[in-house]
Amino acid sequence: MTPTNRRNLMFRAMALGAVTTLPACKMTEADNSSLTDQFKHAMLAWDDKVQEALFDPHTLAPTFRPDQITNPPRFNAFYDISQAPVVDPATYTLALGGQIQNKTPWSVSALNALPQHSQITRLICVEGWRVIGQWSGVRLSDFLRHVGADLTCKYVSFKCADGYYSSIDMPSALHPQTILALNFLNAPLTPPFGAPVRLRIPVKLGFKNPKSLVHLAVTNVYPGGYWEDQGYDWYSGS
Amino acid sequence: MLAKTEKPRVIHPWPVRLTHWLNAVAIIMMIGSGWQIYDASPLFGFTFPGLITIGGWLGGAIAWHLAFMWLLVINGLLYFGYSGISGHFAKFFPLSPASVWADLRAAFRMDLKHETGVYNAVQKLLYLGVMFAGVVIVISGLGIWKPVQLWFFTDLCGGYFIARYVHFFAMAAIAIFVAIHLALVLLVPKVLPPMITGGRISS
Numbered sequence: 001m002t003p004t005n006r007r008n009l010m011f012r013a014m015a016l017g018a019v020t021t022l023p024a025c026k027m028t029e030a031d032n033s034s035l036t037d038q039f040k041h042a043m044l045a046w047d048d049k050v051q052e053a054l055f056d057p058h059t060l061a062p063t064f065r066p067d068q069i070t071n072p073p074r075f076n077a078f079y080d081i082s083q084a085p086v087v088d089p090a091t092y093t094l095a096l097g098g099q100i101q102n103k104t105p106w107s108v109s110a111l112n113a114l115p116q117h118s119q120i121t122r123l124i125c126v127e128g129w130r131v132i133g134q135w136s137g138v139r140l141s142d143f144l145r146h147v148g149a150d151l152t153c154k155y156v157s158f159k160c161a162d163g164y165y166s167s168i169d170m171p172s173a174l175h176p177q178t179i180l181a182l183n184f185l186n187a188p189l190t191p192p193f194g195a196p197v198r199l200r201i202p203v204k205l206g207f208k209n210p211k212s213l214v215h216l217a218v219t220n221v222y223p224g225g226y227w228e229d230q231g232y233d234w235y236s237g238s
Numbered sequence: 239m240l241a242k243t244e245k246p247r248v249i250h251p252w253p254v255r256l257t258h259w260l261n262a263v264a265i266i267m268m269i270g271s272g273w274q275i276y277d278a279s280p281l282f283g284f285t286f287p288g289l290i291t292i293g294g295w296l297g298g299a300i301a302w303h304l305a306f307m308w309l310l311v312i313n314g315l316l317y318f319g320y321s322g323i324s325g326h327f328a329k330f331f332p333l334s335p336a337s338v339w340a341d342l343r344a345a346f347r348m349d350l351k352h353e354t355g356v357y358n359a360v361q362k363l364l365y366l367g368v369m370f371a372g373v374v375i376v377i378s379g380l381g382i383w384k385p386v387q388l389w390f391f392t393d394l395c396g397g398y399f400i401a402r403y404v405h406f407f408a409m410a411a412i413a414i415f416v417a418i419h420l421a422l423v424l425l426v427p428k429v430l431p432p433m434i435t436g437g438r439i440s441s
Contacts (some may be wrong), residue, residue: 004414039305039342040298040302040305041301043301043304043308044304044305044306047304047305051387054342054384054387054388059387059389060386061386062372062386062389064383082383086435121369122385122398123396125279126296126300126386127278127279127296128275128276128278128279128281128402130381130398130399131281173314188399202386203386230297230298231295231298231301231385232296232297233300233301233304236372237384237386237387238384238386238387
């Protein structure tokens with residue numbers, strides 16, 4: 001994808017995002033920008049502390065049988081499936097930033113050369129529905145150690161080819177079931193479902209599983225997220 | 239006529255009144271925001287109209303839901319703690335199917351005497367029933383919120399998928415209770431002031 005193409009796509013995505021979320025933004029800003037908004041923010045911050053305390057790095061998300069897999073998978077994004085970004089896996093690179101020693105960008109084949117892990121897990125959407133899928137790829141903990149990331153940092157942040165972005169806490173990033181997924185059902189990811197690389201993190205809600213990653217950073221500066229900045233609970237752990 | 243020299247007893251002690259009204263606020267906020275959350279991915283072929291939901295959109299509704307769940311749970315624990323220690327729970331017993339049937343029939347004949355400070359068998363059943371629904375809604379809610387870390391609550395409800403239905407039906411039970419409860423207060427309005435002031439048993 002040429003830079004202009006990507007920028008077009010990002011603007012289109014951002015415009016779409018702005019249009020679809022405008023009523024919500026207007027409502028929160030116009031009606032409850034004062035006390036109720038502050039109250040909700042304070043309570044969500046408290047909920048996030050509780051969720052951090054509840055998080056046990058040794059508790060695994062449930063796994064399922066192959067016959068329980070939802071196929072075809074369910075598409076979900078802040079835009080229609082026809083608008084999903086198409087990234088050329090041959091020229092694709094995952095850029096690295098923040099507190100990482102070796103920031104050399106990663107190609108799909110380089111990621112494929114790292115130890116692979118497969119999981120049949122459940123993805124729960126913040127809306128309530130759930131799907132079961134088989135993803136495989138590189139453990140994020142392996143990857144972060146491999147590139148010399150500062151594991152004492154608080155956050156791992158992600159940027160996507162469609163302008164989407166999100167971030168997770170370091171303990172959840174190091175969970176053994178948190179992977180940089182390359183395959184679904186043992187075949188490379190397809191464009192609407194996060195090709196060529198997506199985050200698959202069963203200890204978080206679906207919107208914390210960003211697709212078509214183009215940038216990964218480790219940081220102590222709160223990175224927020226596309227939905228998180230609009231009022232979704234940041235931690236959103238399962 | 240007061241029995242001997244006893245001081246007049248309050249109908250509703252202040253902890254019951256306080257937890258009752260806090261619970262009313264919690265239930266309104268939880269059900270209103272819960273309906274908005276339901277609308278994002280309906281379990282059945284209907285959605286709740288925006289006019290009667292709270293939060294404006296899914297993110298706002300979740301924020302309210304995750305805020306007022308603390309009021310619901312802490313207030314509920316205070317009520318159960320108080321009721322257990324003070325003996326308030328004894329007012330819901332004894333309870334038998336025969337007494338419920340008798341009082342239900344009397345109620346439909348408009349022949350059920352309202353005894354101040356005493357629950358009839360139908361009231362006992364309804365109050366115990368809504369308390370049970372309250373326990374179920376908290377367990378299923380925790381199971382939906384944290385199906386990985388609090389997996390035992392999810393499993394108790396038959397898994398994440400079924401837990402959403404359990405949560406919905408517990409909500410429906412509480413909503414039906416609230417409707418009956420309010421209808422009865424409208425029918426016998428003199429029961430409302432004592433729930434605010436405490437009232438006195440004087441006869």
